[in-house]
Amino acid sequence: MQHVLIANRAAIAARAARTCRGMNLETTALSARADTQNTHVTWADHEITVPGHGLSDTYDSAERVLDAVDRSGVDCVYPGYGSLAENAEFVMGLEDRGVTFVGPPARALRLAGSKAEAVEVARRAGVPVLPHASGRGRDEVLARVREIGLPAVLKPEFGHGGQGVRIAHTAADVEQAVAAGPARTSWYVEKYLPVNQVIGISLAVDRDGTVLPLGERESLLVADGLKLLEASPVAGVDTSTLAAMRADAARVAGEFGLRNVMTVEFIVGPDRYYFLEVNGRLPLAYRMSESQMDIDLVELQLRIARGEPVPADAYPVDRARHCLEARLFVHPSELGSFPEVGTLSRFEMADGDAVTFTWTVDPARPVTYELILAQALAANSSRAAAARLLRKGLEASRVEGLRCYLQEILHRLNDEC
Structure with a gap:
């Protein structure tokens, strides 16, 4: 582990570069071409740019960053706390290349990435879990909520960072949440604790x-x-x-x-x-x-x-x-x-x-x-x-x-x- 690609931006990327410098590790900073606030690159030894527009097409794109890995010749990737840090497909791509990932293995991230699978793993381990279920579409999600009871929390099953989470107190709230989400979203439904x-x-x-x-x-x-x-x-x-x-x-x-x-x-x-x-x-x-x-x-x-x-x-x-x-x-x-x-x-x-x-x-x-x-x-x-x-x-x-x-x-x- 000698040359680290820092697959993130802003404060965490600058911090990672400084820490790597103290450990005598060579660093390459990732930078989107349209990022005018790429001041994090000044802390790294090298810079590699990625095309695209927006996070999902640049810093958070497994395809773009894997291409940067290939072009830069690094032997390690540090993701910080961005979405790539929990992207199992991205980590699998690194594992296939023999590149060290600073984080969990792909198989563990795949389990953790599904809220439904994650809660079942916890339940089987004897850890207390809330009443829960999964479903797609208005009718199926409404049926799952009726089984659990209102109020309920609706979360995109493969979402992260708290985005898309809704608290439903009525059936109308459930319908509104499902309608507002992307088509064919798999929803994870969980009993809501008002005091928590x-x-x-x-x-x-x-x-x-x-x-x-x-x-x-x-x-x-x-x-x-x-x-x-x-x-x-x-x-x-x-x-x-x-x-x-x-x-x-x-x-x-x-x-x-x-x-x-x-x-x-x-x-x-x-x-x-x-x-x-x-x-x-x-x-x-x-x-x-x-x-x-x-x-x-x-x-x-x-x-x-x-x-x-x-x-x-x-x-x-x-x-x-x-x-x-x-x-x-x-x-x-x-x-x-x-x-x-x-x-x-x-x-x-x-x-x-x-x-x-x-x-x-x-x-x-x-x-x-x-x-x-x-x-x-x-x-x-x-x-x-x-x-x-x-x-x-x-x-x-x-x-x-x-x-x-x-x-x-x-x-x-x-x-x-």
Whole structure:
């Protein structure tokens, strides 16, 4: 493993290139020809461009990126947290070429990619699951919802990132959701818990199956299927329940045959918790784990990929260190002409010792391909103290020209201060 293609863009691509440089690994950055915000390439040793327009035809295209692998002569691909990180067909293409993938094997990703198959694997492993079913078309989905009962959650079975998820309280809601989705979509239907917490348990697994816990976090604010604010450690869940979830997360990883860094998500209701899904990639909130463990997770991913063992107790999680992370996602209303997003008339992040921002946006250039303008992380000895720091940093920042949920995040932070 000597030459790494970084199959992503923006902040995670720049971070990966810096980590590779510290490990004396040669890097090639991927760049779409129409991407005016390709500042991530400045951190890499080489650049390779891909044709096409839009994410699905460039950075997220298995065909385009496999062609870039062939042209660049790399022996390893690092995907970050983009959709290629969980694309089983893409990983199979790398395996056929003898190219190392920094992530789980294709067969594990194929299982995790189907919500219906994933929940059955968890159920067979003895992990609690919600009542669920799958169906296509209005009549079949309505029948499945009647079996489970309302309210219900409808998810595209092979979707990711929370996109396309609908909560149905009535039969009319179900019909509207199915009508709004692409034709012939396979829908995964699950019982909805009105009172709940969504908790992600992150872990790393090496080639021998040794599990390294990476901490857990909860979603504090979700809008339009986007996780805007997360916190760690989890509040309001007793230690024995969290310990059981950690054990079940490790059990699920083993049943799937997952390797490298991943997150197993659970939903906690009034009486118990249930398995939700597996995300077989670096979590978007990876810096929270890094802050609590004093570890470089990108470096850990690369070391696992080249076969190095991971001692299970080498990096203890400091749960006395409270972290909150806010994400300034571009609002969906701004993405009508994607990948041409728009322009920023003002973009100033109040980076400092108390709050660290991650971004690669150049406000002097037209904004293209950008889904997240910045991420802001604060850490302190209590959640309230971390929330105050994060609120102060965001209030001192300025984003004008594009809507990015800044006010919604500030409003939610007021509840935590």
